[in-house]
Amino acid sequence: MTTFDYDLFVIGGGSGGVRAARIAAGEHGARVGLAEEDRMGGTCVIRGCVPKKLMVFASSYRTAMAEARAYGWSVEADGFDWTAFRGKLDAELDRLEAVYRSGLATAGVSVHDGRATVEDAHTVRLAGGETVTAKHILIATGGRPFLPPPAVAAGALSSNDIFRLEQLPKSVLIVGGGFIACEFACILNGMGVEVSQYYRGEQILRGFDGEARGHVAEAMRDQGIDLHVGTDVTAMEPAGEGTRVADTNGRERVFEKVIYATGRVPNTDGLGLERVGVKLGRRGEIVVDEWSQTSVPSIYAVGDVTDHINLTPVAIREGHAFADTVFGARPTKMDHDLVPSAVFTRPELGTVGMTEEAASEAGPVEIYEASFRPMQSAFAGRAERAMMKLVVCAKTRRVLGCHIVAPQAGEMIQLAAIPIKMGATKEDFDRTVAVHPVMSEELVTMRKPVRTA
Template identity: 70%
Template sequence: MAFDYDLFVIGGGSGGVRAARLAASEAGAKVALAEEYRMGGTCVIRGCVPKKLMVFASGYAGAMDDARAFGWEVAAGGFDWPLFRGKLDAELDRLEGIYRTNLQKAGVDIFDARATLADPHTVRLADGTEKTARHILVATGGRPFVPEFPGAEHVITSNEVFRFEALPKRVLIVGGGYIACEFACILNGLGVEVTQYYRGAQILRGFDEEARGHIAGAMCDNGIDLRVGTVVQRIDRVEEGLWVKSTDGHDAVYDEVLYATGRVPNTEGLGLEQAGVKLRQNGAVEVDAYSQTSVPSIYAVGDVTDRVNLTPVAIREGAAFVETVFKGNATRADHALVPGAVFTQPEFGTVGMTEEEASAHGPIEVYATAFRPMQTGFAGREDRVLMKLIVCARSRKVLGCHIVADHAGEMIQLAAIAIKMGATKEDFDRTVAVHPTMAEELVTLKAPVRTG
């Protein structure tokens, strides 16, 4: 059978774009890609990139306080949200243009339209046009999830935060994951009065317990009204804003209510099940180690598979797909020891096992320290940094590293290289410290604080 394309990619996010570009430019495949919204996906348009720029913006108020403590005469005016948003929009337009240009340079045909599956080899565009392909790659990512409750129609999600016409004065953030905590810190840093509800006992479920507690304490110290064990019962629009009734009796009015209660795979209405593609209970596309679905001609990468939902992982999965399908080099994306960062204030960098996970696998030693860093200590702030290594008592390998500190994301990237290579605690010990830095504590931790 003659096909219109060797590969048709549905979704213009990081994973889909990488796969399309490599298949076309390196494997000589005839490739098409369909994207219904904007090129770049969640990360570039409504996730990592705009969020990190907001993180930068939110840190300057504290930086000016520190500058005064270091002898500078500075005065902060009000934060100009319209000015910032205009520059943010321009930067996202620039990045989207780069994505589109790189695809075009590689020879990829772009369809600015929603695409669904008609059968295992046919994609149907929104205008009814059908295109056939030897292989189809689903890379449609995920979307925010909002539970059903009275007044749910009044809430916003992380998608809308970047589109505020003006910054609200009072915000309620519902959720305890990294997205909720990041936006709580961002908006708090920009001068918004922030309350955060989480139904569980502690924020950042799934991360290291000690690090979670450290971050929660810092968030509260920075002025965020964090309320755990609390659930929204209903929301009503009133003259002053949005009235929120909660289970802890703390009923209040807010200008905006932001729900960050998880994300779900974008598989609804794609025609996957009709084409024979198996989905998991949460709607994620079920794939094997090579990103192949239950239908041999259809593959999936990125958040739509709900494996490790991070942009760099989606990019690796897209590249591995091309190696496997178009270069004849069977390649699995490596999902082990993936480092990550949570851009709270302070930041949280993590790689490997938590203390709780590691102790369940065998005897461990925990090396940790918390201290006031030089820069903020001199400025009179009470911030404390946490550095933590989890070590296997038998092999001496470092199983996990957890850092809560300014620039923790930068530090954890380098620590992850050593841990990925199988470094032992003694390898860390043999490394000479860079002084004076916060990171030097990672190589000067001599005695375990506890064993397990």
């Protein structure tokens, strides 16, 4: 009988890997090792969701103080102190990393600080050159920002670099139209930076509901973000303290900083996966089955490295399901259907289920939609508008999708996702008594469809 150093060795200390390690060791008694080459906590905790959301909070106070004056408060914003904020942000990330490490230690996981690669189906090579063996190997190395070579050569920044800025630039160009690009455009604009955004597609936030995309784009422009769609960079070169950028519309401008947010790629380079027979997709993602198992039976993968749904809660669920299946005698498949998500623009976009475009291709639908000025901003004289939208199957009456553009849309969509996941019909929504006066009451008061498709 073969004896292994570990029952499980995890490569990657982000959300998915840490959850799998903790559950396998702490709940199911497995001998677990874990290697992380950077900081414990991965993209979400160190250079993604958590610091980004704290930046969202910080960027919102300029508008909040202006609104406060409309409500009778005597307040003045003296300007945003990035240095003070950055110091507190770094301290909070240090605290969270320590929490992750403490959780692993309590569960009995052996942590190896350094890079690890796969030698064979049961062997991992650590950064120091030594090897360890494991009955099962889990790859949870996440993803990284993609920058095209010309952008790298010109000194453009990635989304990772934003958290490490020594000072805020006076002007910035953000290239890209996905949720990361749009979120940072709103964040930096709220902090007082002059923001331009170029996206080569016809509308930002590709893959989201078309009506919601347009609503967010209009709101961003109203806030002063110089958003240009159908526009791409053709050349960049240093210009004094900044970068001169030429675009496809024939313009040239100088920006203090250029940030590329043009997508992310799975972190599989140099791990030795193809050498041992692990199948990769065309973008370098690890191909797995419904049990997170790769083409090599002893090797599994979870999270962004599989490029399924690149969201932290999905990685956590996949990691937990893997541990329960392999070590807990509780076969569990991750359910990737009807996963809610939020885009932390200003206002936020919350979404779950099918877009109008996708649903109408699948069959006849009814669209219920309301667009209005929220009470709080209307009283303050602000033009901000909210949107609530339900996509309903005309035959079964099930609510197929919900899309919200409004302040705190992320909070609202989490709750709306529950009845939709349970299979609620439009009549179930109609039977629910409204809470008044709140924005989300529109979800249960829309009685007539605005259109069918």
